[in-house]
Amino acid sequence: MIYPAPLEQGSVIAVTAFSSGINDAAKGRYQHVVTDLKEKGYVIIEGKCLMGNRKHVSASAEQRADELMSFLLDDTLDAIAAPWGGELTMEILPLLDFDRLKEAKPKWLFGFSDISTLMVVMSSKLNWATAHSPNLMNLVANETETLTANFLTNITTNTGTSFTQYASQEYTDKWPDSVTNTAAVLEPYLKTQWHWLVAPLSESSIEGRLIGGCWDTLIHLFDTPYLDLKNYAKQHEEGVILYLENVEMTPADLTRSILSMKFKGVFTHLKAILLGRSAYPDSDDKDDLNYYEVIKRHLSDLGIPVLIDMDIGHVPPNLTLINGALAKVGYEEGDWRITQSLI
Incomplete structure (x- = not known):
């Protein structure tokens, strides 16, 4: 890098x-x-x-x-x-x-x-x-x-060198009113809880090169000359960690997106997946498909760790994630943390 x-x-x-x-x-x-x-x-x-x-x-x-x-x-x-x-x-x-x-x-x-x-x-x-x-x-x-x-x-x-960040204590689903108050800041009020959808088999953390972003847009770039994860993985023997966050995809849209990635072999190039909180609201109707059902059904069988509800994307706050950095992510000494080495 x-x-x-x-x-x-x-x-x-x-x-x-x-x-x-x-x-x-x-x-x-x-x-x-x-x-x-x-x-x-x-x-x-x-x-x-x-x-x-x-x-x-x-x-x-x-x-x-x-x-x-x-x-x-x-x-x-x-x-x-x-x-x-x-x-x-x-x-x-x-x-x-x-x-x-x-x-x-x-x-x-x-x-x-x-x-x-x-x-x-x-x-x-x-x-x-x-x-x-x-x-x-x-x-x-x-x-x-x-x-x-x-x-x-x-x-x-x-x-x-490297830097370490820890999971936020709280997050928010409301952006500040910066029109009324140009200096408005975030006001977190919901408890943050990173957790494994699929935990690593032996260690409490995962390590690899980061790349990722907005799932809604990246879904259109996978397996194109603009985002060739197969080639990216070949360049980084440490393995690739893909991070994503959903903004506007409905559970059905998300299902189709994950299946498209499976059909293209995208997940075969990955060592792990990190997911931010989904910004798309789930339906109150319990007969409707919801976000967690989709990711559990379609990401649990990949054979790689999947860490979810992280501080990534449109449900703030946001970590600083360096595309290309060698990252170590997991639960250590009582805290969820991510350390990124710029090497």
């Missing part, structure tokens, strides 16, 4: 929307976040494909791809961030010149949701480490939730 330089005071972060731009209601929050980052010593460069959101996007696919390419090829930059995810990052993938990018200085890309659609491709095709993490719009200076507040510390980790 190729790790970008750690971010620090003076690092230059370019902001552009890979998919959804910033609408009028979100401009106050965005300015609040940018002000906080500048006060911390970061240099912020804003792209033209950022403000405005029409038909799910900030600009045409061609405009978004051109701006992203210009940033990716600009070696004065240290990171590229989208404000948040969206729906249509996939549109820009065929418009990127990956041969040219092989010669560029690696830069951090970070965030979650549709941002992961781009990040897994950069990690899979270019071996750039990328960071599945809180989104830019979550990075207010007064955030009190530990995993979110520590992102900027985690991303300062030096290549060759």
Whole structure:
């Protein structure tokens, strides 16, 4: 893996929307976040494909791809961030010149949701480490939730060293009202409980190279040139840990997605699976299929460990997960934890 330089005071972060731009209601929050980052010593460069959101996007696919390419090829930059995810990052993938990018200085890309659609491709095709993490719009200076507040510390980790995170104590299914209060923070109130759907046979933890993101979008990339897990696994003899989180797939959608992955042989390339909490609400009708029934029925027979209800994705908070890092995940000394080595 190729790790970008750690971010620090003076690092230059370019902001552009890979998919959804910033609408009028979100401009106050965005300015609040940018002000906080500048006060911390970061240099912020804003792209033209950022403000405005029409038909799910900030600009045409061609405009978004051109701006992203210009940033990716600009070696004065240290990171590229989208404000948040969206729906249509996939549109820009065929418009990127990956041969040219092989010669560029690696830069951090970070965030979650549709941002992961781009990040897994950069990690899979270019071996750039990328960071599945809180989104830019979550990075207010007064955030009190530990995993979110520590992102900027985690991303300062030096290549060759490691950092450890612990399961949150509580999570929330409600995003803060950042329109009314631009400095609004997360307010967790539900008990977090990571647990094994399928436990390791002998150890209390698992180890392997991380890659993953939003299940709703990655399902369309598996077994394509953009996310070739077979080749990724060949490059990493330690084994691959795939992490995923469901946003909008119904239990039936999720069933079809898992079966599609089985039909394509995706799971044969994996050492373990990590799942975030599902954001799709289960029906109150007990005769309806639900999320836990689906994952138990279709992921319990893979012959690999599966850890579920982790701090990943659209039911915050979010861990910082480095695509490409060598991770050790499990229950040790009375705590659920994940240690990532940037080696």
